[in-house]
Amino acid sequence: MKQKLFCFGLGYSARNLVRHLKQQDASWQFSGSSRRPSDDNVAVFDGLSPMINSGKRLADVTHMLISIPPQDKMGDPVLHHHGAEISKLKHLKWLGYLSTTGIYGDRGGDWICDRTPPAPTSLKGQQRLDAEQGWLKMFHGHKLPVHIFRLGSIYGPGRGHLVNLKAGKVRKIIKKGQYFSRIHVDDLTQVLVASMKSPRPGQSYNVVDDRPAPTPEVIDFICDLLGRPHLPPIDLDDAELSPMMKIFYSENKRVHNHRIKQELGVTLKYPTYREGFKALARKFPSPPDTASSNLHQRTGGGHRSSHR
Numbered sequence: 001m002k003q004k005l006f007c008f009g010l011g012y013s014a015r016n017l018v019r020h021l022k023q024q025d026a027s028w029q030f031s032g033s034s035r036r037p038s039d040d041n042v043a044v045f046d047g048l049s050p051m052i053n054s055g056k057r058l059a060d061v062t063h064m065l066i067s068i069p070p071q072d073k074m075g076d077p078v079l080h081h082h083g084a085e086i087s088k089l090k091h092l093k094w095l096g097y098l099s100t101t102g103i104y105g106d107r108g109g110d111w112i113c114d115r116t117p118p119a120p121t122s123l124k125g126q127q128r129l130d131a132e133q134g135w136l137k138m139f140h141g142h143k144l145p146v147h148i149f150r151l152g153s154i155y156g157p158g159r160g161h162l163v164n165l166k167a168g169k170v171r172k173i174i175k176k177g178q179y180f181s182r183i184h185v186d187d188l189t190q191v192l193v194a195s196m197k198s199p200r201p202g203q204s205y206n207v208v209d210d211r212p213a214p215t216p217e218v219i220d221f222i223c224d225l226l227g228r229p230h231l232p233p234i235d236l237d238d239a240e241l242s243p244m245m246k247i248f249y250s251e252n253k254r255v256h257n258h259r260i261k262q263e264l265g266v267t268l269k270y271p272t273y274r275e276g277f278k279a280l281a282r283k284f285p286s287p288p289d290t291a292s293s294n295l296h297q298r299t300g301g302g303h304r305s306s307h308r
Helices: 012-024 054-058 077-087 123-142 161-166 185-197 215-226 243-250 258-262 273-281 290-294
Strands: 004-008 029-034 042-044 063-066 094-100 146-151 153-155 172-174 182-184 204-207 233-235
Touching (some): 012 029, 012 185, 077 123, 094 123, 094 185, 123 146, 146 185, 153 185, 153 273, 161 215, 161 273, 182 273, 185 204, 204 258, 215 273
Parallel strands (some): 004 029, 004 063, 029 042, 063 094, 094 146, 146 204, 153 182, 172 233
């Protein structure tokens, strides 16, 4: 039987995985969902109502990736609308749910690992944990091959601090002792592929690189790569933040990634932000431009609100 991947939420991470699998093995088949119609292989699923013709679309799926965040009242929309249907799929060998390190909450800058009990300190973090637990109930109750991936902030081509800096959409916000964990999208793909090859249903993985770092350190490093002056610092208390970014800065932890190495045998292509942004900067050889005049524009600085 051919291997077929269905992605609930064909976003940045899912599309990168699809591209990689296409390059590695032309026999793979792909389909998925999006909020908007695009082609016959992409179903419309906005999370508010069930996907049309889901039975036909999911019947022969062997692998499934879920990257749609939970909704406030409904919880996980895929589980809500299609959980019962997915539990009965006969050919499903692997299901990956993309969660966030936000389920660990605020740890005051301490290190946490894959075995650290979740302790969310925000509503968004609790919603993610609820979604994780919902899928794990499907594993325990229906033997569904569920795998949980707790992601740091994702960056890569076309996304993250480097492209935002060039667009003048980065501020260097200072909060003493604050750490964030990151992962290059290609290394996230590496982890997912390794898990597909060696499934461990019921397992969870922290998907981050080897070096949690303060965002100002990363921004200064990128400025040096681009030959630009460092941005002026802005104290956190003086920065106007969106509600999501307030949550982001309220949680401080350093995340270990032991399990992706020990169980899945992953060797990170970009073990720290330094290797990752050096590789990305080689694709942006232009000299400093006028974007520096817009450095005080508001931005998320390349962080995903749902994955951190």
